[in-house]
Structure formats: C-alpha cells, structure tokens
Amino acid sequence: MLQASFAASVRLRELLATKPELADPPHPVSPPRQGSLEFRHVTFAYDPHDPPALREVSFAVQAGERVAVVGHTGAGKSTLVNLLLRFYDPQAGEVLVDGVDVRHWRRSELRSRFAVVLQDVDCFAGTIRDNVSLGRPGISDQRILWALEQVQARELLERLPLGLDTVLGERGTGLSVGERQLVAFARALVGDPEFVILDEATASVDPLTEARIQKALERLLAGRTAMVIAHRLATTQLCPRVLVFHRGRLVEEGSHSQLLARRGVFFSLFSRQELAS
Structure with missing residues (x-):
C-alpha cells in the first residue's frame, strides 16, 4: 500500500507542477x-492536422435568452462550451x-459566472452539503437549503435522516439517478450563475422527476x-431559438416549428429520431 x-x-x-497552456x-x-x-x-481545431471542429461560426445570444444547440455527434456542440x-x-x-473577449478575462472569474449541468452527474464521497457547495466560500447552509428546495428536492432532504450532513458514497452511492441530478441542479444554482449551460440535463431521470425539474427550470432560468x-x-420546444450545427458550421437557426417547416437539416434529424423512438 505504501x-x-x-x-x-x-x-x-x-x-500539479504542470503549467497550463492558457495563461x-x-x-x-x-x-x-x-x-x-x-x-x-x-474557427477552431483541436489538432492542426485535423478538420476544424468549428468553421466560421457567428451568432449572438442576448441577456436572458434561452437557446438550444443541436446537431449530430461531432457537429461542434461541446466545442462551443x-x-x-x-x-x-x-x-x-x-x-x-458580456462584450469582452474571453482571452481578456481572468479564467477563474469567467468560469465562476457559468453553471454547467451535464447528463452524467458526478457526485463525490462526502456530505450533501459538500456536494452542493463544492467547497466554495461564502455559501451558507441556508443558501444550500434554498437551492435544494428550488429544484424540488424537499422530499430528498426529508428522506435523509441527517439532512445536509448525510454522507454519500463514491459517485453518489445512496442516491438514485434522479436524486443525483437534483443535487447537480442545486449545485449549479447555489452560486447564482449569470449563465447556465444544460447538456440534456434531464435525460437520465424518470418522467415524474423530469416534470419536477422542468417546472423548477422555468422559474429559475428567468x-x-x-x-x-x-x-x-x-427538448428544443422549450427554447424560443434553436441553433443547428452540421460538420462544424451553423447551418440553420430559428424556432422549433420554423425549422421543421424548412425541411432542412433539423427536419432530417427530428424525423430520424422520431422513427427511432
């Protein structure tokens, strides 16, 4: 062992001694x-010898706007993030x-303004409190309880005898998939982010839990x-605007209904998914 x-x-x-490539x-x-x-x-490529992951991409998102990003695997969606x-x-x-090139920001402050909720949730060995706050200073128990209540996790707290002091096992052992997702939502909201990025964050939960989360999202994303x-x-029906990517390019843009009526790339993607289901 030693x-x-x-x-x-x-x-x-x-x-720990490795110096970051981006300073x-x-x-x-x-x-x-x-x-x-x-x-x-x-335009961006992960390797100069590979085709670009994004090619001449231009779009703007206004304050308070909610946009969906869709496309085949490898279309460039994750690269945007x-x-x-x-x-x-x-x-x-x-x-x-916020009008400033990200290269002019301090990286820690830039990232502190974002909350990212992924489909696959990482929970850690530690208390519910630790998993929601992630050790960030200045986050009180009252703030953590507020965040959990906002994402409809009151039943979870009532079920756990030690409340915030309940210790989870590695990868969130002790919670269901849906409950881990609720913890991830509370983790994202507790820091009062300016921007929220959701990577199909309700795909792994049951319909009842998804309905609770969707109700919370409508209120909390305002x-x-x-x-x-x-x-x-x-899911794109929840967003007034949809950006469609194909092979690294932004090829279509509009509402869910507008893109279906256009019968282009989005229509093709949607039709295939409907057939598969």
Whole structure:
C-alpha cells in the first residue's frame, strides 16, 4: 500500500507542477454582468492536422435568452462550451462574454459566472452539503437549503435522516439517478450563475422527476442566459431559438416549428429520431 501511494504521489506532483497552456492576461478585465454571449467568425481545431471542429461560426445570444444547440455527434456542440469557458482558444475569430473577449478575462472569474449541468452527474464521497457547495466560500447552509428546495428536492432532504450532513458514497452511492441530478441542479444554482449551460440535463431521470425539474427550470432560468445542448430534439420546444450545427458550421437557426417547416437539416434529424423512438 505504501509503495502504491508513493507512485500515486509522484504522478500527483507531476500533475500539479504542470503549467497550463492558457495563461491569464497580464491585465485582466472584469466587466459588469450583462448576460450576453457572442461568437464572431470563430474557427477552431483541436489538432492542426485535423478538420476544424468549428468553421466560421457567428451568432449572438442576448441577456436572458434561452437557446438550444443541436446537431449530430461531432457537429461542434461541446466545442462551443469548451471555448466559452476558455479551455481552448480559437485559431481565428473571437468568443465574447458580456462584450469582452474571453482571452481578456481572468479564467477563474469567467468560469465562476457559468453553471454547467451535464447528463452524467458526478457526485463525490462526502456530505450533501459538500456536494452542493463544492467547497466554495461564502455559501451558507441556508443558501444550500434554498437551492435544494428550488429544484424540488424537499422530499430528498426529508428522506435523509441527517439532512445536509448525510454522507454519500463514491459517485453518489445512496442516491438514485434522479436524486443525483437534483443535487447537480442545486449545485449549479447555489452560486447564482449569470449563465447556465444544460447538456440534456434531464435525460437520465424518470418522467415524474423530469416534470419536477422542468417546472423548477422555468422559474429559475428567468433572468439568466441559458444554452441547452439538446440530444432529444423534442427538448428544443422549450427554447424560443434553436441553433443547428452540421460538420462544424451553423447551418440553420430559428424556432422549433420554423425549422421543421424548412425541411432542412433539423427536419432530417427530428424525423430520424422520431422513427427511432
């Protein structure tokens, strides 16, 4: 055990000593909250020898707007999120958050304005309190309880005898899939994010839990800018505007009904999904 721990500590030290490829700017800016996102002629490839994941992509999202992003696997949906949070920089074009290029932000502040809820939820060995707050300073128990109640998790708290002090096992052992998703929603909301990114965040829950979450989302997304990466195209009906990506390009844009009437890429995707179901 000692030898295995020693080997792990060596790898951990190497990881912590790795310098990030993307550095903070020497004079970072901190713009006031506006709630706007914009891609201007963005082209990006993960490897210079591979075809670009995004090609000349331009679109803007206004404050408080809710947009859905759809497309085949590999169309560039996840790449949009990676560039917004500045895990990568584009080879061409600009990605703007609140009117400022993300390369001019301090990365920690940029990411603190976003909440990302994924389809596959990561819960950690620790208390419910730890899993919701993620150790962020200044988040009180009252704030955590408020967030859990807002995502319709009151029944979960009542079921757990120790409440916020209930200890979860690794990967959230002790909670159902739906309950882990509720914890993920509370985790996202507790920090009062300016932007919310949902990656088909209700796909893994039962219909009853999904209905509860959808009801909470309608209330909690009010006033926040939201981007919904939709794998089930019926989800796009919840968003007034849909962006359709194909092979790294933004090829269609409009409402769910407008895109179906256009009988283009979105119509083809929707028809195939309907047949498969």
